[in-house]
Amino acid sequence: MKYVDEYRDSELVDTIAERLRRITTSHWRIMEICGGQTHAILRFGIDELLPSGIELVHGPGCPVCVTPAALIDKACSIAVLDNVIFCSFGDMLRVPGSHADLLEVKSQGGDVRMVYSPLDAVTLARENPQREVVFFAIGFETTAPASAAAVHQAEQEKLSNFSILVSQVLVPPAIEAILSSTHNLVQGFLAPGHVCTVTGYEDYAALVRRFNVPIVVTGFEPLDIMHGIYLTIQQLESGRAEIENQYTRSVRPRGNEIARQMIERVFQAASFSWRGVGEIPRSGLRLREAYAQFDAERRFGMESYTTPDDPQCIAGAVLQGVRKPPDCSLFGSHCTPGHPVGAPMVSAEGACAAYYRYRRVPRRRSDNSQ
């Protein structure tokens, strides 16, 4: 398939793996930020192809995983109301709050619908003027423009029955939090290619300068990821710390201006409590005052509700790259994709779910991996 197979070419991947073996002289720990990258690494077994000196740790870039339980509880409380049509992306439906998930609400009669775009929820609001339509706006900067566009569209159409429950988060403050931690072990980052397609990478250049750490904007196919790792290792081995763009076919330095303007128009930065990580200043988005009428938390009076994380789960350490999923005593026994305790076990992109799905048995390394 065009634009996919080229980036899964085993000969090219092997060539990069061979070059990596030649240039890697020390032990390096690299974090891929995005859950989509984690998924590809484990699905294609990319870490098996790396020299033993390179360790990949999985970052906090699964938006489903980092959505706090309190917000999911709010979502369930709203979705259960008689007059509400509650819309969400598919993989959010199975994420547990402190006591239920949206699929359970649906099975008990809640009108919960899976949508593919926030604008589909606006259409539902237009077609159902007698009912409240709420969209669960989750995601990083990748989904933020569409969430913003939905609110903007609803305002233009004066739809008084549309609102969004906001769980939009930002990547650079999360990287900053990881690098600022005294426990930090990460020496280089693969920055998320799709997020940077929207935002560009100027904020990442600032992080490089401040923390003297290599950051390579990277795509999602095996060849992209191998190339991103190669560029990062080249920098580390030569003592450089620069921002580099591996994903040039999609990412421009300043990103997508129109998408950025749409985010800027509708949202403003706000403190956000990441599931398993905790509060990070200015790491989330909230609606600007001019659009406050579209805020579902206000409309349904749920601003003050909070829920603590499960104390046994090490999701926070996993999401910060300090520990790996199998380090957790609950992993694979009390915590499985069918009955997740921690958020990273829920989505296919979550590090714990990806480990459970692909890594439950000791594997033979492929012959050319060492």
Place this chain on the structure above:
Amino acid sequence: MVDNFTLSCPTPRPRDSIVTLSHGGGGRLMKDLVDDLFITAFNNPELAEKHDSARVAAPGGRLAFTTDSYVVNPLVFPGGDIGSLAITGTVNDLAMAGAVPHRLSCAMIIEEGLRIETLAAIVDSMAATAAAARACVVTGDTKVVEHGKGDGLYINTAGIGLIPTGREVVPRRVTAGDTIVISGDIGRHGIAVMSVREGLAFETTIESDCALLTEPVELLFGAGIDCHCLRDLTRGGLGAALIEIAETTMLHLDIDETAVPISGQVRGACEILGLDPLFVACEGRFVAFVPADQAVHAVDALHRHALGVGAKVVGTVAAVQPDERGLVTSRSSLGTRRVLDLPVGDQLPRIC
């Protein structure tokens, strides 16, 4: 003269346009529906007896017996409808036991409000599919539920098939060293249904692969292939079928992901939606576990049928290591392996 005098209603009752609760009430409307629609469409002497049970001549040898219920939404989708699906699904389950379909039952649970026209089209589709399978629908049942308590129409079918002497097609015959052959490309049914149900607009229409598998299966037996086991790919797709066999036999199945045939359209849709095509539903594909030395013949035999032109070897039953009992592994284009695991429920599209 009164000879030709007959009592008749001066204003004949217009043919109903929708199903109502009365159509399931056991009265005249129900009898008319059964007589005019079902018995007429499925037309055969055993059904025409209108007895409480169909009386079927008992053939010698072993029988295969299966049942399945069909709840697909929407009722009509690109490449098929719930009626054709309800026959193919059950006939295919018989074929997987090496059986030739013989007799079928059909139970309908209809939500009031369903258009009679829609029901008639679905029943016609069932009748045509049953005729193609050379199987008669000889008994049935009709129930009507209140509006809002069904999804238009649910169908249950059961089937009896005849297993020719000497055939032994069961999971326990799968052995290490067997070759796994697939009959064609995967994922069409799941993507076709999802594209209609979720209103996804792709540039081209992906049609369901819904099809009767008896003929390609009989081609395998006709070519002298000793099929150890057959399994049709349904809801959970290729992945779920293989995991079922691995967990039943406690053997280790290893497939080459690059060998699994997937059309560009299905791959593209799966890439966009973040779905794993190995776990997307099929309704007209199967895998055969055959002795390694017969694999090439098996593929050649399947190639002679329109439903088998895409047949390929996709994997093997590996020698079992202690930590790999009951597992399915898949080799990627990069030569690495992953363990295939069942999704918790339906696959949900990923957001990024």
